[in-house]
Amino acid sequence: AGDAAAGKAKSTICATCHGAEGIAIAPIYPNLKGQKAPYLVSSLKAYKSGQRKGGMSAIMVPQAMTLSDADMADLAAYYSEMK
Amino acid sequence: AGDAAAGKAKSTICATCHGAEGIAIAPIYPNLKGQKAPYLVSSLKAYKSGQRKGGMSAIMVPQAMTLSDADMADLAAYYSEMK
Numbered sequence: 001a002g003d004a005a006a007g008k009a010k011s012t013i014c015a016t017c018h019g020a021e022g023i024a025i026a027p028i029y030p031n032l033k034g035q036k037a038p039y040l041v042s043s044l045k046a047y048k049s050g051q052r053k054g055g056m057s058a059i060m061v062p063q064a065m066t067l068s069d070a071d072m073a074d075l076a077a078y079y080s081e082m083k
Numbered sequence: 084a085g086d087a088a089a090g091k092a093k094s095t096i097c098a099t100c101h102g103a104e105g106i107a108i109a110p111i112y113p114n115l116k117g118q119k120a121p122y123l124v125s126s127l128k129a130y131k132s133g134q135r136k137g138g139m140s141a142i143m144v145p146q147a148m149t150l151s152d153a154d155m156a157d158l159a160a161y162y163s164e165m166k
């Protein structure tokens with residue numbers, strides 16, 4: 001499983017759209033607060049691999065490309081553990 | 084915008100994986116409770132159009148194919164308004 005503290009350190013750019021508290025700043029972006037960690041990892045991997053297009057993929061694909069598996073696990077832990 | 088009551092009536096099959104309270108029954112499925120309605124519609128449309136693959140798309144694509152734009156708006160209203 002990921003490390004939420006490490007995830008928080010990596011989440012600065014994510015917060016731009018998904019909000020500092022994991023509640024998205026605009027309704028077209030998903031809230032991430034309390035979301036299931038494996039689902040978040042699965043989504044990031046689908047963006048990174050190009051399997052997930054549509055929606056805001058134009059923003060998410062380049063972001064996901066910068067993330068390692070460990071980064072994804074840490075970010076997923078951070079957001080899923082958010083209260 | 085969608086009609087949450089109409090969405091509830093259409094959500095029986097969704098609850099199978101996403102839970103009766105919008106909290107997914109397994110960690111690979113996303114929670115939908117309180118999620119942004121436009122994001123939910125965008126996701127359903129991406130599944131329906133085949134733009135969103137990967138993850139659990141094998142389950143979601145056939146589901147999304149059965150939904151009209153009105154169904155999607157109603158379901159999105161239902162889940163986004165869930166407290």
